[in-house]
Amino acid sequence: MSSFHKNIEKIKQLVIIAGGKGTRLGLTDIPKPMVKIKNEPILEHQINLAKKYGIEEVFILSGHMSDVIKKYFKDGQDFGIKIHHIIEPYPLGTAGCLKLAEPFLDEKFLLFYGDIVMDFDIKNFVKFNADYKDIIGSIVVHPNDHPYDSDLVEIDEQGLVRKFISKPHPSGRYYQNLVNAAVYLFSKKIFKYIENNKFQDFGKDILPEVVKQEERLAGYKSAEYIKDMGTADRFEKVKTDFESGKVVSLNRQNKRPCIFLDRDGVINFNMDSSPNVEDFKLIPGVVEGVRKINQSGFLAIVATNQPMIAKGFLTFDELSKIHKKMETMLGEERAYLDGIYFCPHHPERGFAGEIEELKVECNCRKPKSGMLLQAQTDFNIDLARSWMVGDSERDIIAGQNAGCKTILITTGKNNYNADYCAENLKEAVDIILNEEGGTI
Numbered sequence: 001m002s003s004f005h006k007n008i009e010k011i012k013q014l015v016i017i018a019g020g021k022g023t024r025l026g027l028t029d030i031p032k033p034m035v036k037i038k039n040e041p042i043l044e045h046q047i048n049l050a051k052k053y054g055i056e057e058v059f060i061l062s063g064h065m066s067d068v069i070k071k072y073f074k075d076g077q078d079f080g081i082k083i084h085h086i087i088e089p090y091p092l093g094t095a096g097c098l099k100l101a102e103p104f105l106d107e108k109f110l111l112f113y114g115d116i117v118m119d120f121d122i123k124n125f126v127k128f129n130a131d132y133k134d135i136i137g138s139i140v141v142h143p144n145d146h147p148y149d150s151d152l153v154e155i156d157e158q159g160l161v162r163k164f165i166s167k168p169h170p171s172g173r174y175y176q177n178l179v180n181a182a183v184y185l186f187s188k189k190i191f192k193y194i195e196n197n198k199f200q201d202f203g204k205d206i207l208p209e210v211v212k213q214e215e216r217l218a219g220y221k222s223a224e225y226i227k228d229m230g231t232a233d234r235f236e237k238v239k240t241d242f243e244s245g246k247v248v249s250l251n252r253q254n255k256r257p258c259i260f261l262d263r264d265g266v267i268n269f270n271m272d273s274s275p276n277v278e279d280f281k282l283i284p285g286v287v288e289g290v291r292k293i294n295q296s297g298f299l300a301i302v303a304t305n306q307p308m309i310a311k312g313f314l315t316f317d318e319l320s321k322i323h324k325k326m327e328t329m330l331g332e333e334r335a336y337l338d339g340i341y342f343c344p345h346h347p348e349r350g351f352a353g354e355i356e357e358l359k360v361e362c363n364c365r366k367p368k369s370g371m372l373l374q375a376q377t378d379f380n381i382d383l384a385r386s387w388m389v390g391d392s393e394r395d396i397i398a399g400q401n402a403g404c405k406t407i408l409i410t411t412g413k414n415n416y417n418a419d420y421c422a423e424n425l426k427e428a429v430d431i432i433l434n435e436e437g438g439t440i
């Protein structure tokens with residue numbers, strides 16, 4: 001649960017790395033961040049977003065065709081914000097060029113890449129970062145629908161980044177489906193890792209080194225719209241999403257509905273009393289079901305009781321491996337989960353290897369709705385428009401307790417008063433989308 005916050009310090013500065021050429025977009029007369037969507041350059045959309053959240057000063061770091069950027073934004077007066085231009089003398093990479101701004105920056109600042117179309121709740125990101133002590137910064141991470149050919153990030157249960165995993169990924173490896181969204185909040189400690197006048201890249205050079213040196217870097221999981229538009233195909237996609245209002249609507253400030261999923265018996269076949277990675281197998285239709293959720297506007301979030309941990313039959317580490325396998329198998333088929341919540345507790349004592357501190361009456365073990373409520377806080381979920389899909393009475397009651405509609409996965413009868421029954425997840429998702437009128 002979140003701790004008590006003092007006054008969250010205000011972040012007043014934003015740095016935008018705007019050196020992109022846009023060669024793959026076929027641009028010849030403007031640099032990539034000046035590409036227009038709805039009559040405004042992407043850079044301007046970013047600046048407007050920052051302004052909305054109280055940013056007072058923007059540093060645009062450019063190189064390629066910097067004159068075009070400078071001429072458009074000038075000192076920012078026409079845009080109601082202070083804008084400074086810093087021009088790199090030769091390509092320095094995303095981190096190398098940031099070094100040029102060091103003398104002008106406050107203790108903490110935001111950093112965007114100029115070729116990303118985004119709308120996200122900056123205030124919540126700042127609040128998240130403020131919850132950690134002695135931290136070098138936070139990066140936004142999110143799942144994507146092609147993790148198998150993406151550079152991945154691994155975070156631990158505390159939300160700290162443990163590893164950066166570059167592609168290509170060896171086959172047979174399991175990983176979390178999280179990628180770096182290229183939105184950062186840094187303290188000036190980051191400059192310890194960046195050299196003067198040297199080509200350095202955040203993703204490839206700086207962040208992996210920061211984690212290797214055991215700096216505390218947090219990963220902020222977001223389900224908001226943050227996408228780069230590096231290729232012509234991707235540009236068309238983000239343009240359509242922007243024009244349709246999708247980009248804005250996914251900002252965390254707007255409540256979103258969720259489909260909560262029990263795990264065992266809904267996503268994977270039930271395992272025996274000592275579950276292990278090898279025995280984890282997806283139920284047919286799950287991939288299609290999750291993919292449909294991803295395309296619908298509902299969040300897909302797992303909430304699973306794992307009392308085997310308290311009983312001593314499963315370690316946290318083994319559970320994490322099982323979840324990596326789940327995310328990898330889904331990811332291979334372009335399906336993903338927005339979050340995974342588990343309850344490791346169990347109230348009754350009497351198992352040989354049990355873990356004393358987990359044998360408690362907690363608020364997260366279903367039929368209580370603690371996991372759903374935690375997810376609601378994290379993602380700003382609209383519980384009244386959300387659904388719980390599960391195969392046991394505990395799941396149905398947990399969903400009802402949280403004010404969600406419910407679907408029981410069964411080949412038998414609706415014994416627990418769920419709103420609907422379905423034979424598998426795919427059928428359940430069809431029922432939901434039919435009920436809610438398809439996409440949101």
Ligand SMILES: [Mg+2]
Pocket residue numbers: 262263264265266390391392
């Ligand atoms: Mg179950």
Ligand SMILES: [Zn+2]
Pocket residue numbers: 343344345362363364365
């Ligand atoms: Zn619990």
